[in-house]
Amino acid sequence: MPVTRGPEGREEGPLQTRRRVTIDDIARHAGVTKTTVSRALNARPDVNPETRDRISEIAERLGYVPSATAKVLRTGRSHTMGMALPSFTWPGILEILRGVSDVLDALGYQVTLFPLTRGEEAERDLVFRVMPSLQMDGLILILPPGMLRYIGELASRGVPVVLIDDRVEHRDRDFPSVGTTNVSGARAITRHLLQLGRRRIAIITGPDTQDVSKNRLAGYRLALEEAGVPFRQELVVGGNFEPPSGQAAVESLLASGQRFDAVFASNDQMALGALRGLHAAGVCVPHDVALAGFDDDHAGRFTIPSLTTVHQPLYEMGSAAARTVVAAAEGQPSERHIEIPARLVVRESCGAGGERSS
Template identity: 45%
Template sequence: MARRRVTMADLATAAGVSKPTVSRALNGHPDVGAETRERILRLAEEIGYVPSMSAQALRTGRFKMLGLLVPNIAWDWMPDVIRGVTEEADRRGYAILLQPMDASAKTEADFVERVLPVLPVDGLVLVIPPGLVERIAELHAGGLKVVAIDDRVERPQFPSVETTDRESVRRVTEHLIATGRRRIAFASSDDTRNLRLRRDGYRDALAAAGLPETVLMTSDLDHRALAAEVARRADEFDAVVTAFDDLAFTVLAALRDAGRRVPEDVAVTGFDDVPAARLTHPALTTVRAPFYELGAAAVHMLIQAVEGEAIPDRVVLPAEPVVRESSRPGDVHPLNGE
């Protein structure tokens, strides 16, 4: 038999007070004494009382629930984003409703038009599916509180948090130049805004050093063909800056299969610093993106907006290069190493 839900009336009876007193105690009203409040809170935990979300929303105008919309929870860095979101929300007394999305336009449209309007949330944190930007912007203009964690699309028409893609790749490319590399290629796929910024950072460093550039691109989600091209053309360059760690892993494997030594013949760098970056052979030089901090910052901004505070249009958190064996000849390590 299903257990009956514990009500506010049950809690009031257990505490020997009225329902209004319980309500005021749970909501922190100053007219309830500290001893009474503590006793009610203790009893609520003991008997398993959970406030009704709908009743709370009617009373306060808020659900104390935030939506988290993500296009792919299987990405290696997504758990850190989700952890940052949930831990900051919990610290502020909010719950998180996670909504994964697939890549289909129909699913995106159905979500915006049919699901999102009835979700019991006070606001939305999202890693932007590019096809949803305009629809989310329309909802934001209509009053929905939104903060984006992303830099893959052009500036959205709502607040966002992002990281230093261009600056960080410039720095890691400068590291390669400082270690004596002079023929440095850039490899990437998916020509999204964040990857263009990373390519620009690579170009900034080469232009400042007076060095030529070699850009290798693919639109194929399977990185093996691009990695094979890198290995086939490895005589043309002595380092490869890849736009993200997953591509760097594939490039490392292709170079190894082609008999090329890393970093002796070709240095390799990535971007993201997913956990596997420490486990490759050699360990991968990369850029550590602040995924946990991005999630926490987005929730902090969103709760400020929900609670009526002004928030900035854009917050930028730094990503830091991490030098490991895939680019480090001998003891040369001008950046933060591990």
């Protein structure tokens, strides 16, 4: 049965908890003082290079791990960023996390996740209980509705905060933010459908309380206006960004008797539901009705037909937010409001043929 050896070389049983190695242990093995060990491990110039190398080798051999708390006390920095997010169920969250994680890892930072699935209670806990008790150099927020009023409290304590957010009201308070071009993205995909000859384009919107829904509806209306096509309120159906609401929306349109030759769903999840609803009703996509979404979720690449959509640059948004919060924590200048362009991705569901981006 394998055994381990503690800092003094004594055998430890398989179930025995190994004691944490301290600078006292390193000092005894190296035959130097604790002060010398501390100076060597912190790369102080007043330590002989040979002594520093020997101490580093002993520390590695013993399995020494520096105390994070001691490092914070010494430097005033934890090299840890918090990230608060409203849900793990949104498909795009992994792309944002990947962008954040890649940048923070490259810059020598760790990330701690704070899910806000409990709603307002979790938001209050994060601001007034969790953040004050932890050593965080900054916070990235994927902002849920209603939390904006708490951010000022964090900022007033000197915590760098960066929002990944589509709303505009936070700009009045000058919180750094990263977003995408929702209006121009929705305009581009509606214009694409119009160029394919579709004239009665229905839209499935998200919740009307969210700026992302308002912005995508605004882009849709702008494209209609530019093409001289009248806006028809009866072709606007509300959803909640979930697939069942997309299916219910097209079922409602079909039941109403309203003619429509295309559907623009304000996100891909609702587009997937719409595709199912149209298929169940015997409506052929794209021959009878063209279909398009927004976000470029992975699932849309594998539907039949594959989904025309707008690519939301989630990885890039996460990367930009991470660079911005690190810059703020390190006292470096950075852009206050970053907007990364969305782009049209043409696939089969609009009737224009194979995949291409623009």
